[in-house]
Amino acid sequence: MNLFIVILILLVVITVLMYNSLIGKKNQVDNIFASVDAVLKKRFDLIPNLVASVERYMEHEKSVLEKVTELRAEAMKPNLTNEQKIAYDQKLSAALGSITVAMEAYPDLKANENISHLMRSLNEIEEQISAARRAYNQSVTDLNNAIEMFPTNLLAGWMNLSRRTVFEITLNERQNINVKELFNRS
Numbered sequence: 001m002n003l004f005i006v007i008l009i010l011l012v013v014i015t016v017l018m019y020n021s022l023i024g025k026k027n028q029v030d031n032i033f034a035s036v037d038a039v040l041k042k043r044f045d046l047i048p049n050l051v052a053s054v055e056r057y058m059e060h061e062k063s064v065l066e067k068v069t070e071l072r073a074e075a076m077k078p079n080l081t082n083e084q085k086i087a088y089d090q091k092l093s094a095a096l097g098s099i100t101v102a103m104e105a106y107p108d109l110k111a112n113e114n115i116s117h118l119m120r121s122l123n124e125i126e127e128q129i130s131a132a133r134r135a136y137n138q139s140v141t142d143l144n145n146a147i148e149m150f151p152t153n154l155l156a157g158w159m160n161l162s163r164r165t166v167f168e169i170t171l172n173e174r175q176n177i178n179v180k181e182l183f184n185r186s
Helices: 002-055 059-075 082-103 107-111 113-148 152-158 179-184
Strands: none
Touching (some): 002 059
């Protein structure tokens, strides 16, 4: 009888530890995503200044600027899911990359002090976003492992925990930069 009670207490303790571990991992993912969200908001706030500053120089790049503005507006809508935010982030990153490449063709624009300051700010924010994405992806991986691995998968199923989506780079971002082409632009 004592052995049965000891085994029962041991099972309860293990279950409580697994439950707390899953809750901790879920909350960590939510917390880190909130950090990513804060940095993305900072980027979204900077974009109108950047677009306004480069707009008059880049008349024929107007479609890129309009796309960035449109994506920013879409990404700022309330009640977006994390997956939708991740998708908008990928699209916006690609569009901002187009602006950076296009700016290389405008020496006067690159020399402008305000533009230089905005680009430095944008680069700093991009680095912060990159660091936040790495932290988020690690916490999502930890949670997804706990959701899929035995025996925590049994408890995770009972708690209705589901896999989370990680940030992934787009196909364009995976391609090598053609430095020779960049030097031939000016």
